[in-house]
Amino acid sequence: MKKINLVALLSLIVLMLFAVSCDDSIDTPPTEESVLPDRFSIDVPDPLANPDAANGRKAGRTAEDELNGNEIYELLSLFIAIGEGAGDLNEAILGGLNSFKISKAFFLSYESDDDGRIKNMVVEEGATYEGQEFEWSITITDAESEGNDDGGKAMQVFWNKEVIKGVAILKPYNIDRIKDAEAGDAIYRIEYSEDAGNYDAHMIVTIDNLPLEDPEVDPYSISTLKMFVGKKGEVIDVYGNSYHPNATFFTDSQGFDWAFxxxxxxxxxxxxxxxxxxxxxxxxxxxxxLLVENSLKNVFTEQIQTAFPGLPQEQIDAYLQNTEAPGYFNSDGFIQGGESPDPLFDQFADRLQDLTPYNPADIAALEVNFN
Structure with a gap:
C-alpha cells in the first residue's frame, strides 16, 4: 500500500512548530487563551480501523490463488485507518499550534528545521471557505512556492470556536520537501462539526491524488477516498468509498471502488x-x-464464473468463504462474514441498513482544493 506516512508527517510538523515557538528571534503572539478548537476529529473503533491489516497484496490472481472475503474485509479496515489517520494528524497539528496560544490575528515567517525552507503562517479573524463564513483561519505556505499554481499552500484551517465547526486542508509536499518528496499533489480535507444533526459530532475525510503503487506490487493502492464518521453517545457510524484504479480480482476488469x-x-x-x-x-x-447488487459475494461470483467457466462448485465456494454480509470485527480484527458471532453485534448490524456510501463516480472524480 503506497500511502503518506502519517506518523512521520505528524512528528515533523510538531517538531517544526515547537522549534519555531522556542526561537527567541521570533515575535509570537501574547500568551492568552487560545482561539483554536479543542478537538477536530473522531476516533473510529480500533477493530474497524487497522493500519497494519492486509499489507502487500499481490496482483495476477489465478485459479490456484486463495482470495476470499477475509482479504476484502481486512483491506477495508486498512482503508478506513488511512482516513482516520488523516483526521488524527490534523487534530495533532492543531494541538501543536496551541503552543502559540493564538488569540488574535498575526503573521509569522520562519525557516523550517525539516527541509530548510522558509514557511509563512498567517492567522486571520473572519474568513470564507466554499461560501461558508468562519470566525478564524490559519494558512501556512512554503514561501518560495507561493507563485506556484497551488500558492505554495501547506495547510489551511477554517473554524468556529463556540460551537466547534471547521474545515482543514493539508498538502504534505509543501510542509516538507525532503521527507514527503514523493507525496506530489496528495492533499486531504477534514470537515468537523458539533452542529451535526442526528449525531453529537461528525467528520468527513476527503483524500485526493494519493500516489499509486506499481500495480504489479500492489493493485489495491488508493487514489481517492471519502469517509463520513458520526458519533452518537458511544456509537460510531462510518460510511464512504475508496477508489482503486488498478484493482483487479479474477478477470481483467480493472478499477474498483470499496463502497462501505x-x-x-x-x-x-x-x-x-x-x-x-x-x-x-x-x-x-x-x-x-452499491451494497446488494454489487455485494462482495455477487461481484466475486460473477468474476469467478467469468474467469473460470466450469469450475466445480466446491472450488467456487472456497473463494466465496466469508463473502456474506455483514463482516464482523473484534479486537483481533476480522472474525467472519454472514452469521453474527454474538448477540452483542446485532445492534450495530441493524444500524448498517440506515447508512449508504457515496456515488463511486463522484469519488473517482473528486478534487480537494485550498481556498
Missing part, C-alpha cells in the same frame, strides 16, 4: 461492516445498487 458502511463502539472492541465492490465508474448513490 460500518458501525461499532467508540474505543470498544466490536465492529460490523458491509462492503460492496462496484466499478469505479458506476454512477449511482442507491444503497441497493
Amino acid at each position: 458502511v460500518a458501525s461499532g463502539i467508540h474505543k470498544g472492541s466490536i465492529g460490523v461492516a458491509e462492503v460492496g465492490l462496484p466499478s469505479g465508474n458506476l454512477d449511482s448513490n442507491d444503497r441497493t445498487v
Whole structure:
C-alpha cells in the first residue's frame, strides 16, 4: 500500500512548530487563551480501523490463488485507518499550534528545521471557505512556492470556536520537501462539526491524488477516498468509498471502488461492516445498487464464473468463504462474514441498513482544493 506516512508527517510538523515557538528571534503572539478548537476529529473503533491489516497484496490472481472475503474485509479496515489517520494528524497539528496560544490575528515567517525552507503562517479573524463564513483561519505556505499554481499552500484551517465547526486542508509536499518528496499533489480535507444533526459530532475525510503503487506490487493502492464518521453517545457510524484504479480480482476488469458502511463502539472492541465492490465508474448513490447488487459475494461470483467457466462448485465456494454480509470485527480484527458471532453485534448490524456510501463516480472524480 503506497500511502503518506502519517506518523512521520505528524512528528515533523510538531517538531517544526515547537522549534519555531522556542526561537527567541521570533515575535509570537501574547500568551492568552487560545482561539483554536479543542478537538477536530473522531476516533473510529480500533477493530474497524487497522493500519497494519492486509499489507502487500499481490496482483495476477489465478485459479490456484486463495482470495476470499477475509482479504476484502481486512483491506477495508486498512482503508478506513488511512482516513482516520488523516483526521488524527490534523487534530495533532492543531494541538501543536496551541503552543502559540493564538488569540488574535498575526503573521509569522520562519525557516523550517525539516527541509530548510522558509514557511509563512498567517492567522486571520473572519474568513470564507466554499461560501461558508468562519470566525478564524490559519494558512501556512512554503514561501518560495507561493507563485506556484497551488500558492505554495501547506495547510489551511477554517473554524468556529463556540460551537466547534471547521474545515482543514493539508498538502504534505509543501510542509516538507525532503521527507514527503514523493507525496506530489496528495492533499486531504477534514470537515468537523458539533452542529451535526442526528449525531453529537461528525467528520468527513476527503483524500485526493494519493500516489499509486506499481500495480504489479500492489493493485489495491488508493487514489481517492471519502469517509463520513458520526458519533452518537458511544456509537460510531462510518460510511464512504475508496477508489482503486488498478484493482483487479479474477478477470481483467480493472478499477474498483470499496463502497462501505460500518458501525461499532467508540474505543470498544466490536465492529460490523458491509462492503460492496462496484466499478469505479458506476454512477449511482442507491444503497441497493452499491451494497446488494454489487455485494462482495455477487461481484466475486460473477468474476469467478467469468474467469473460470466450469469450475466445480466446491472450488467456487472456497473463494466465496466469508463473502456474506455483514463482516464482523473484534479486537483481533476480522472474525467472519454472514452469521453474527454474538448477540452483542446485532445492534450495530441493524444500524448498517440506515447508512449508504457515496456515488463511486463522484469519488473517482473528486478534487480537494485550498481556498
